[in-house]
Amino acid sequence: MKIAVLPGDGIGPEIIAQAQRVLDVLRQDGLAIETEEAPLGGAGYDAYGQPYPDVTQKLCREADAVLLGAVGGPQYDTLDRPLRPERGLLAIRKDLNLFANLRPAILYPELANASTLKPEVVSGLDIMIVRELTGDIYFGQPRGIAVNELGEREAYNTMRYSESEIRRIAHVAFGIAMKRNKKLCSVDKANVLETTEFWKEIMIDVARAYPEVELSHMYVDNAAMQLVRNPKQFDVMVTGNIFGDILSDEASMLTGSIGMLPSASLDQNNKGLYEPSHGSAPDIAGKDLANPLATILSAAMMLRYTFSQEAAAQRVEGAVKTVLAQGYRTADIHEAGCQKVSCSGMGDAVVRAL
Amino acid sequence: MKIAVLPGDGIGPEIIAQAQRVLDVLRQDGLAIETEEAPLGGAGYDAYGQPYPDVTQKLCREADAVLLGAVGGPQYDTLDRPLRPERGLLAIRKDLNLFANLRPAILYPELANASTLKPEVVSGLDIMIVRELTGDIYFGQPRGIAVNELGEREAYNTMRYSESEIRRIAHVAFGIAMKRNKKLCSVDKANVLETTEFWKEIMIDVARAYPEVELSHMYVDNAAMQLVRNPKQFDVMVTGNIFGDILSDEASMLTGSIGMLPSASLDQNNKGLYEPSHGSAPDIAGKDLANPLATILSAAMMLRYTFSQEAAAQRVEGAVKTVLAQGYRTADIHEAGCQKVSCSGMGDAVVRAL
Ligand SMILES: CC(C)[C@H](C(=O)O)[C@@H](O)C(=O)O
Numbered sequence: 001m002k003i004a005v006l007p008g009d010g011i012g013p014e015i016i017a018q019a020q021r022v023l024d025v026l027r028q029d030g031l032a033i034e035t036e037e038a039p040l041g042g043a044g045y046d047a048y049g050q051p052y053p054d055v056t057q058k059l060c061r062e063a064d065a066v067l068l069g070a071v072g073g074p075q076y077d078t079l080d081r082p083l084r085p086e087r088g089l090l091a092i093r094k095d096l097n098l099f100a101n102l103r104p105a106i107l108y109p110e111l112a113n114a115s116t117l118k119p120e121v122v123s124g125l126d127i128m129i130v131r132e133l134t135g136d137i138y139f140g141q142p143r144g145i146a147v148n149e150l151g152e153r154e155a156y157n158t159m160r161y162s163e164s165e166i167r168r169i170a171h172v173a174f175g176i177a178m179k180r181n182k183k184l185c186s187v188d189k190a191n192v193l194e195t196t197e198f199w200k201e202i203m204i205d206v207a208r209a210y211p212e213v214e215l216s217h218m219y220v221d222n223a224a225m226q227l228v229r230n231p232k233q234f235d236v237m238v239t240g241n242i243f244g245d246i247l248s249d250e251a252s253m254l255t256g257s258i259g260m261l262p263s264a265s266l267d268q269n270n271k272g273l274y275e276p277s278h279g280s281a282p283d284i285a286g287k288d289l290a291n292p293l294a295t296i297l298s299a300a301m302m303l304r305y306t307f308s309q310e311a312a313a314q315r316v317e318g319a320v321k322t323v324l325a326q327g328y329r330t331a332d333i334h335e336a337g338c339q340k341v342s343c344s345g346m347g348d349a350v351v352r353a354l
Numbered sequence: 355m356k357i358a359v360l361p362g363d364g365i366g367p368e369i370i371a372q373a374q375r376v377l378d379v380l381r382q383d384g385l386a387i388e389t390e391e392a393p394l395g396g397a398g399y400d401a402y403g404q405p406y407p408d409v410t411q412k413l414c415r416e417a418d419a420v421l422l423g424a425v426g427g428p429q430y431d432t433l434d435r436p437l438r439p440e441r442g443l444l445a446i447r448k449d450l451n452l453f454a455n456l457r458p459a460i461l462y463p464e465l466a467n468a469s470t471l472k473p474e475v476v477s478g479l480d481i482m483i484v485r486e487l488t489g490d491i492y493f494g495q496p497r498g499i500a501v502n503e504l505g506e507r508e509a510y511n512t513m514r515y516s517e518s519e520i521r522r523i524a525h526v527a528f529g530i531a532m533k534r535n536k537k538l539c540s541v542d543k544a545n546v547l548e549t550t551e552f553w554k555e556i557m558i559d560v561a562r563a564y565p566e567v568e569l570s571h572m573y574v575d576n577a578a579m580q581l582v583r584n585p586k587q588f589d590v591m592v593t594g595n596i597f598g599d600i601l602s603d604e605a606s607m608l609t610g611s612i613g614m615l616p617s618a619s620l621d622q623n624n625k626g627l628y629e630p631s632h633g634s635a636p637d638i639a640g641k642d643l644a645n646p647l648a649t650i651l652s653a654a655m656m657l658r659y660t661f662s663q664e665a666a667a668q669r670v671e672g673a674v675k676t677v678l679a680q681g682y683r684t685a686d687i688h689e690a691g692c693q694k695v696s697c698s699g700m701g702d703a704v705v706r707a708l
């Protein structure tokens with residue numbers, strides 16, 4: 001199991017260090033895990049002048065999986081667009097063909113108070129958002145800023161999906177629905193956008209191969225409402241890159257604890273990049289304050305999806321549940337009556353629980 | 355004051371009837387209000403085979419303002435795309451150049467329980483979302499579904515904004531911010547989309563004419579999160595058509611009572627179309643169950659924005675507050691201890707309060 005580890009920027013190195021300790025334990029207990037680090041994002045720019053340097057690309061292409069901390073920081077905001085940290089993230093997704101982004105939004109019972117929603121609305125929340133990650137308006141051509149035929153400046157981007165792009169993400173989503181409650185909601189704006197009308201058509205076609213799955217359709221504006229009104233109506237949701245960007249962030253915030261939420265971005269062969277759903281939090285970087293659990297849970301997803309090590313994945317997830325039950329909390333999820341710990345202190349607790 | 359009244363579909367006719375009664379009272383008390391009805395959406399299709407029939411277009415072009423119920427219904431779902439009800443809505447917006455969509459998200463203290471969010475998170479919520487309504491990926495060319503050069507079917511749409519389109523919505527948003535708390539948040543995805551990078555650039559440029567307004571910028575995914583995490587951080591938000599569609603629906607659902615929320619869509623000269631933020635609710639149509647207050651409050655917005663009749667607008671809004679304080683509730687906002695009324699019963703109460 002060859003893992004490329006990309007600490008990235010901000011709190012990235014701190015949270016990755018705790019995930020590395022978890023992998024160390026598993027390695028000592030017999031899993032054949034090899035890790036090697038390389039820079040991405042701002043760290044890539046600092047070291048090699050590129051957010052996705054050649055050394056990083058080479059390492060990631062050769063690895064079976066990638067574990068990423070987070071990228072971005074204010075010191076890179078003034079760089080030219082192609083040099084900015086998030087370009088590294090977009091580049092690695094495209095380069096490795098990581099078209100299937102899985103973003104769970106799970107409310108841990110111990111953290112129910114952290115949500116801004118009423119307990120009865122969110123308790124037991126467990127949504128899986130499947131977001132297409134290498135197509136749509138993120139990568140569509142043509143794009144740019146130019147002077148138009150009237151002599152006025154204008155800017156444009158292209159939303160675009162081919163049939164095969166939609167088919168392959170549909171199969172991933174139906175596959176996941178089959179392993180869960182067999183309910184899949186496809187989100188579109190088919191009443192306005194041809195691209196998503198086409199998306200809906202292909203979803204309906206792929207559904208014929210999964211007769212057990214109940215497929216529903218929802219407009220993206222309604223989905224944004226329904227996530228607030230009654231999020232527990234959803235089990236698996238599938239949508240395009242830009243709508244998925246918005247809805248998965250909204251859904252994760254329903255839990256009130258995005259410091260807990262992992263994510264996976266997979267290619268056709270279950271090679272994947274795993275990273276926490278939260279960002280690089282430059283404001284608390286280097287202070288040993290960050291919550292490493294989303295990164296540790298991302299490592300668990302990696303064990304499950306790329307390496308099919310279900311037992312090891314559950315062992316890690318079980319350890320996270322244990323430390324929550326024991327009352328350990330980093331600052332972001334702390335409440336009265338619990339024990340506040342640092343990032344490394346949380347790492348200690350997880351290692352003990354393992 | 356010449357008002358084109360478009361009842362539309364579903365509950366449209368019922369809620370419009372109650373708003374008409376409010377206008378009748380104002381007319382009796384001396385306001386020179388003239389109304390004339392025409393069909394839009396499914397009703398337009400039924401009467402003339404078009405969702406935005408010529409008679410409706412003529413009436414709306416000649417009127418000073420348009421009051422709309424709602425459009426859409428399942429019986430029209432199988433029509434060809436250009437004939438569907440929502441096409442009528444898109445057509446009238448474009449035809450009348452209604453580029454500025456104002457969507458307040460206000461939590462009425464009496465209805466605080468209706469929200470799925472904790473009271474402390476939403477009490478006092480009062481956000482104004484300014485959504486650009488005649489540009490962006492809604493109307494951008496090219497668009498369609500076609501076979502590409504590889505022989506595969508694909509679909510595409512174009513996000514597009516010209517400098518002047520962004521400038522004029524920016525001025526509307528800054529103008530509104532000046533009348534409120536002088537805080538404006540512009541929502542974009544400038545880290546990925548050139549169109550919104552350009553949007554941000556123009557916002558910053560227009561800001562120089564409004565030195566008193568504090569302009570901030572937020573990525574759309576983060577905005578979707580922040581609306582859930584801490585909605586009261588926002589006062590006025592401005593964004594493009596598609597992001598505005600999603601965020602304004604999310605924001606309105608934070609209140610838990612979208613049956614209360616009006617909207618205005620204005621042109622350059624404050625001619626406007628006014629409609630409730632909710633839809634046509636085919637499931638309860640014709641049952642005298644709908645909440646007419648959003649439509650009545652839309653009429654109040656019309657008095658304010660198009661006719662500069664601030665006193666009359668406040669009189670209507672005051673009557674709505676009175677009926678809420680008196681405990682009258684339609685089914686959608688009913689709770690124990692309140693008096694449940696029908697759509698027309700709520701109209702009665704408002705007329706009495708006036
Ligand atoms: C940083 C940004 C380019 C990225 C995206 O929009 O995909 C992020 O928001 C995410 O969701 O991973």
Ligand SMILES: CC(C)[C@H](C(=O)O)[C@@H](O)C(=O)O
Nearest residue numbers: 191192221440441443444599
């Ligand atoms: C019905 C639909 C075309 C419309 C839109 O997307 O603009 C609606 O959602 C709205 O927000 O008024």
